[in-house]
Amino acid sequence: MESPFFHGPDPELGAALRRALEPGDDAVFVARVRGALGTVRPRTWDVLEQWAGRGLVAAALAALAAGLVAVRAARGPAGLDEAFAAFADSTVAFVAETPPDPSVVFATPGGR
Amino acid sequence: MSDEGDLVARARAGDRDAFGVLVERYAGTARRVARAVLDDPDDADDAAQDGFLSALVKLGQFDPRRPFGPWLLRIVANAATDRRRRRKVRRAEALDPAARAPGPGPDADAVRSELGALLRAALAELPERRRLAVVLFDVEGFGHAEIGRILGVPEGTVRSDVFHARRFLRSRLAGWKEER
Numbered sequence: 001m002e003s004p005f006f007h008g009p010d011p012e013l014g015a016a017l018r019r020a021l022e023p024g025d026d027a028v029f030v031a032r033v034r035g036a037l038g039t040v041r042p043r044t045w046d047v048l049e050q051w052a053g054r055g056l057v058a059a060a061l062a063a064l065a066a067g068l069v070a071v072r073a074a075r076g077p078a079g080l081d082e083a084f085a086a087f088a089d090s091t092v093a094f095v096a097e098t099p100p101d102p103s104v105v106f107a108t109p110g111g112r
Numbered sequence: 113m114s115d116e117g118d119l120v121a122r123a124r125a126g127d128r129d130a131f132g133v134l135v136e137r138y139a140g141t142a143r144r145v146a147r148a149v150l151d152d153p154d155d156a157d158d159a160a161q162d163g164f165l166s167a168l169v170k171l172g173q174f175d176p177r178r179p180f181g182p183w184l185l186r187i188v189a190n191a192a193t194d195r196r197r198r199r200k201v202r203r204a205e206a207l208d209p210a211a212r213a214p215g216p217g218p219d220a221d222a223v224r225s226e227l228g229a230l231l232r233a234a235l236a237e238l239p240e241r242r243r244l245a246v247v248l249f250d251v252e253g254f255g256h257a258e259i260g261r262i263l264g265v266p267e268g269t270v271r272s273d274v275f276h277a278r279r280f281l282r283s284r285l286a287g288w289k290e291e292r
Contacts, residue, residue, distance in 0.1 A: 007256065007275075009249075009253070014251050017250055019227070020231035021232070021247065021251065023140070023157065026140050029157055029161070030135055030136050030139050033132075033135045033139070033160075036165060037165070040165050
């Protein structure tokens with residue numbers, strides 16, 4: 001008699017059960033199921049779930065791009081004053097903290 | 113990624129051929145599990161097919177970090193149970209008299225056939241969960257923990273189910289041997 005604490009395999013019973021339940025050749029069954037696979041359509045919700053991640057990222061990028069285009073269109077083309085202001089700001093980059101050496105500034109080419 | 117993991121990933125991406133390979137690989141196990149629930153072999157095959165097709169539909173829900181076999185067999189077992197309920201088949205339904213009748217002679221085929229019929233009838237008398245537990249353990253070689261995940265019950269329950277199912281089946285086998 002098997003102990004309740006014995007949980008090893010029982011090869012004799014296993015083999016007898018396998019023979020009893022053996023359904024025969026799998027080839028016909030496999031062919032039947034393979035044929036039916038083409039009729040299966042994924043559920044809408046599963047498809048949406050699979051695409052949700054990529055879809056959200058794409059939608060966010062599209063919204064951002066559309067927002068930028070809309071803002072630029074609302075502002076219109078840059079005016080002359082705005083362009084000069086931008087140029088004036090850019091000169092800051094050329095201003096040195098210390099004055100230049102006059103001998104260098106007023107020197108003539110060739111040392112004359 | 114394992115061979116099976118690769119097949120599952122391809123199937124999830126819509127590759128039906130990859131899923132076909134999985135069908136081929138699990139056909140025998142799925143059919144036996146369904147047969148453990150349904151006495152009629154054609155019904156069992158229909159249930160196994162339902163299970164495969166249902167698994168394909170639900171493939172997006174499968175966690176690829178877990179083994180595919182137990183996940184699939186849970187779906188197949190549920191498909192077989194649903195079919196059984198729909199058909200209102202009684203648990204202790206009598207076996208087909210032709211199958212129960214002794215074989216034409218004392219040859220090995222007849223003995224095997226008789227033994228097979230006896231075991232199927234004995235299985236049919238067991239509660240469904242015990243039936244599945246003993247088939248998954250002794251025929252398919254799954255461990256108690258995996259069977260617990262397939263059947264959705266604690267591991268201790270599986271141990272108890274396997275123990276009681278084996279005791280019952282062995283008593284039937286012993287009686288049959290004495291009669292012969």
